[in-house]
Amino acid sequence: MRHRHYYFIRHALPVNDAGPFHLSIYDRDMLGKVDEPLSEKGKQQAKALKNTMYNLGIERIVSSTRKRAMETAAIISAATGIPYDTRFVRLDEISLGSIPVTKNILMRTVMSRHWPAMMHRLMDQALIFGLTLYYFFMWRIGKTRGGERLSEINRKVDEMLRVLDALPETRIAVVGHAGWISFLAVKIMGGSLWHFIRLSRLDNCAITRIDANGRGNYEIRYFARSPRSLR
Secondary structure: OOOOOEEEEEEOEEHHHOOOOOOOHHHHHHHHOOOOOOOOOHHHHHOOOOOHHHHOOOOOOOOOOOOOHHHHHHHHHHOOOOOEEOOOHOOOOOOOOEEOOOOHHHHHHHHHOOHHHHHHHHHHHHHHHHHHHHHHHHHHOOOEEOOOHHHHHHHHHHHHHHHHHOOOOOOOEEEEEEEHHHHHHHHHHHHHHHHHHHOOOOOOOOOOEEEOOOOOOOOEEEEEEEEHHHO
């Protein structure tokens, strides 16, 4: 059986991520409830993937059912002519649940709009990274509300990999979400907390390559690479 190559692409920049950080939107995102279209910058990011898709030899594009993923995939397909006609609920973003952190004094200080603009952008980036890890650890110890169980996440990932294995094409671009791709990578690497910390950062349109042998074995060839590095 031929080896297969799956290129998991985080969607391009959506409207909700294009402006200042808002904790309420982030919290809804962790619940998997945010479903926004691409921003204008995101549309340009998706179009810029054209040459990368050609260079990788992509034969088919699939995506989650969320607007930001579907729109990213559709733009890539329109720019390249690569078929895109399949949307999978199994690829929808994972829910870690919600945490009541808005009343935290430190959180309010970090999010204050009185910081200088450049400092505020840096604080936003640090806050998003720190919150992602915080939500994950709280989810692991059962402190979040409304999140999926690890067994549900692993089942979703396994089912999606089997779907990809059954497709006739062997080089497939899969447009999805940061959390989902991180959990996929962590699962393949053994599921440790350290792996999640190391693999929790994905920029928009970052590409992760997973190789499959068609017999249920998977290997990470690279994680969250910039499209520019793959030209």
